[in-house]
Amino acid sequence: MFIEREAHRRIFQIYVILMLSLLIFLVSRWFLxxxxxxxxxxxxTLFYLTDFFILLLFVRFVDRTIFSEMGFTSKNLAKAIGLGFTASAGYIIMVPFFGIPPAFRIPEVLLLILTCFSVGLTEESFFRGYIQRKMKMVHDETSAVIYTAFLFSAAHIPSYVLGHDAGFLSVLTAVEALRSIAVLGALFGFLHEAVGNIWCVVTAHATWDLYLMLFPPASLDYVQMLLFLALSSLSASGTLGLSIVLAVERRRAPLTVPLKMPPKKPWQETITLNYPTEIRSTTGREMSDFKFCPYCGGSLPQGCFYCPHCGKQIRAPAREKPSPIPPPPPPPPGALTAHLWPGLQRVKPLAERGDDELYERLLKIYVDFYGGRRVLDKKIESYIRSGLTRKEALVKLAMEEKLI
Known part of the structure; x- marks a missing residue:
């Protein structure tokens, strides 16, 4: 399908741009x-800020996406930052148990904070803000998070290949680090979906890198390093899971139960008509002329002066049954008419657009607010089963979302 091919093409383009820039930086750092x-x-810092600027240009002028769709919003900002600090606390908890000394002096810490913030901002914008959002257009939410985590871990392979020796313990350390990165990437993805604000995962990623660079496990021997990476990964997974649970609980609506539920009636009540006691005098000629009620068209029994269907008094004889208003003719297949929805002028601008354009605009809304592609496809199928064409179903959904 067009949407799937376009999403995969955009993911491939931005991932190639990221990997090429990363290789250029690693090779230049090795030579310099x-x-x-x-x-x-x-x-x-300069490299990651340049990559972030390239991503902004790509999103704005190539993909033509607004930045708020990537999660750059001020909604629930304080809660997002607080959950980000909570998520990364699992690493710093394990540092005192292994006695890792700090690797930077006080004057260098300010530059280290700026560096870690640029790393977290760029990587989370690439993976959680753009790639994971594009993945949700093709896959469900869980699959999109897992696939993005694998791409996130694979992006760190060049730095471990060029920055470590070829020994067995070095390879084992690199494999354990990549596994930890994949797990943390998946947890970052679920945290981003639970909070809906990218500043949460930016804070978690930046503080995680800050703790990792300020207290590097490289000062330990290989056995202690592997043990530290495994334990810190477990503790970080616990704090990240706690942040996800807190975010989900904050988003969940409170359960409200009424004090007393009204009793349900299994059948509809019969409407009783109260007829007046005084009946006007009528000649036999008038009584023989009454056949049908002139107000509701119901048949009148012989000798009645009030309609038993609508309760109105019969003042003029109804000689013939009024003909019902014919229904509008059915529309031709695939055509949109005014009797389907109120307001023909509202339908025309949407009907002139193509199916792919309407589907893509609806998909962006359903990815951000309703759960993704699967929910949209189910609603379209339900409208098609009710008798509408695919074009009519898309226009009806677009009118419900006010895409005019």
Missing amino acids: GFSSHLERLSAI
């Missing part, structure tokens, strides 16, 4: 050979 912490941190 930065000696001090300040040089390395400045180069990393």
